[in-house]
Amino acid sequence: VSIVIPPRVTAISPPQIDVINARAAEWRARGADVISLGQALPGFAPPSSVFAAAQAALLRPDTHIYSADAGVIELRQALCRRLAEDFTVTADPETEVIITAGANQAFMLALMTVLEPGDEVLLPAPYFMNHEMAVRAIGAVPIEVPLDKAAGFSLRWIDLEARLTPRTRAVVICSPSNPTGAVFGATALQEIARELLARNIVILSDETYMHFVYGDCQHFSLASVPNWRESVILLGSFSKSFGMTGWRVGYLIASSRTIHEALKIQDAMLICAPVIAQEAVLAAVEQAWHYPQQYLEAFNTRRCYLRDRLDTIPTLHWQPTQGGFFAFVEVAGCADAQQLSLAILDRVHVVTIPGNLFGVNGQGFLRLSYGSVDLSRLEMACDRLLRYFSEWYQVNPK
Numbered sequence: 001v002s003i004v005i006p007p008r009v010t011a012i013s014p015p016q017i018d019v020i021n022a023r024a025a026e027w028r029a030r031g032a033d034v035i036s037l038g039q040a041l042p043g044f045a046p047p048s049s050v051f052a053a054a055q056a057a058l059l060r061p062d063t064h065i066y067s068a069d070a071g072v073i074e075l076r077q078a079l080c081r082r083l084a085e086d087f088t089v090t091a092d093p094e095t096e097v098i099i100t101a102g103a104n105q106a107f108m109l110a111l112m113t114v115l116e117p118g119d120e121v122l123l124p125a126p127y128f129m130n131h132e133m134a135v136r137a138i139g140a141v142p143i144e145v146p147l148d149k150a151a152g153f154s155l156r157w158i159d160l161e162a163r164l165t166p167r168t169r170a171v172v173i174c175s176p177s178n179p180t181g182a183v184f185g186a187t188a189l190q191e192i193a194r195e196l197l198a199r200n201i202v203i204l205s206d207e208t209y210m211h212f213v214y215g216d217c218q219h220f221s222l223a224s225v226p227n228w229r230e231s232v233i234l235l236g237s238f239s240k241s242f243g244m245t246g247w248r249v250g251y252l253i254a255s256s257r258t259i260h261e262a263l264k265i266q267d268a269m270l271i272c273a274p275v276i277a278q279e280a281v282l283a284a285v286e287q288a289w290h291y292p293q294q295y296l297e298a299f300n301t302r303r304c305y306l307r308d309r310l311d312t313i314p315t316l317h318w319q320p321t322q323g324g325f326f327a328f329v330e331v332a333g334c335a336d337a338q339q340l341s342l343a344i345l346d347r348v349h350v351v352t353i354p355g356n357l358f359g360v361n362g363q364g365f366l367r368l369s370y371g372s373v374d375l376s377r378l379e380m381a382c383d384r385l386l387r388y389f390s391e392w393y394q395v396n397p398k
């Protein structure tokens with residue numbers, strides 16, 4: 001007798017990034033100098049206030065026990081102050097915020113709170129693969145909404161409208177986008193919010209990359225639209241902004257009615273986010289909220305460098321986007337991005353992420369993350385990609 005796992009779970013594809021990382025680790029163990037343009041890491045360390053606060057927190061007895069399910073109140077207060085100042089998001093720290101173990105847990109919490117099995121969830125594609133996995137995991141149905149590459153993968157109401165059915169209950173919006181880096185403008189988002197509110201469809205707004213926008217581009221939070229409480233659930237993260245992916249702290253913001261219900265699930269799922277980590281993040285939010293800005297210039301330099309170099313590789317095409325730290329690059333003639341990604345890793349030791357992992361219309365693309373390589377490593381990676389595409393790809397296209 002063995003444990004029966006339902007199709008709801010077995011149908012989820014295992015995380016392919018782990019397969020690629022394992023292969024990269026094998027190459028490293030054999031002495032290869034592998035350059036990773038793979039995982040979505042910002043590459044910088046947390047601000048120093050985080051270390052001091054975490055050390056001080058270790059010596060306090062109240063950090064060794066659970067916090068409130070909704071999280072440390074001082075962190076909720078500081079976060080709400082910052083979001084109000086920078087993004088005109090007004091949320092009540094007492095009743096409209098839950099501190100979570102990262103944006104991913106916030107997303108799962110939101111799904112479990114508002115959806116029933118069989119509900120349809122629109123996923124503008126290319127999408128963040130964990131969103132699709134989570135939707136499947138709770139028995140809801142992910143519906144891909146292919147975004148137009150010619151329009152820079154921007155999100156338009158007409159694209160969503162075309163996929164609505166009577167079973168549509170929620171739409172996932174991720175701006176700035178992982179994997180494309182597209183930033184959706186305020187006008188489009190306001191229209192979408194209006195239309196979805198009129199249809200009683202929930203918006204799950206993942207704003208993990210809110211601090212990573214370039215040039216005169218501005219992040220627009222969906223939790224700043226009028227009546228946001230009636231349809232928007234904001235999912236946020238401290239992982240990328242403060243270089244704290246391993247600390248596992250994020251947040252969920254919604255109406256007090258939704259939060260009241262979500263707290264039951266949070267209590268059953270997690271009780272509360274790790275308290276030492278919450279205290280450390282509190283210091284970052286209070287003392288170093290604008291910390292990521294000091295890295296933006298370097299990120300933008302890498303972004304422009306990547307654009308210039310990719311322009312010289314005829315097989316590759318990237319229409320630069322304004323946010324995140326990703327280039328979603330089209331590869332001419334590529335029918336199997338997964339094979340291609342592995343071939344690039346094997347031949348020239350550069351880690352890339354196959355675009356098809358982000359949905360059907362990502363097939364033939366590679367996602368390159370420039371978050372955790374400095375300019376000299378990025379230059380080496382580009383040299384190697386140039387070599388791969390001039391020496392291998394034409395000879396043996398995959």
Ligand SMILES: Cc1ncc(COP(=O)(O)O)c(C=O)c1O
Pocket residue numbers: 040101102103104105128174177178206208236237238239245248249250
């Ligand atoms: C769009 C998006 N949402 C959520 C996450 C996960 O963030 P967290 O570490 O806060 O769970 C990521 C990480 O790559 C992401 O790209």
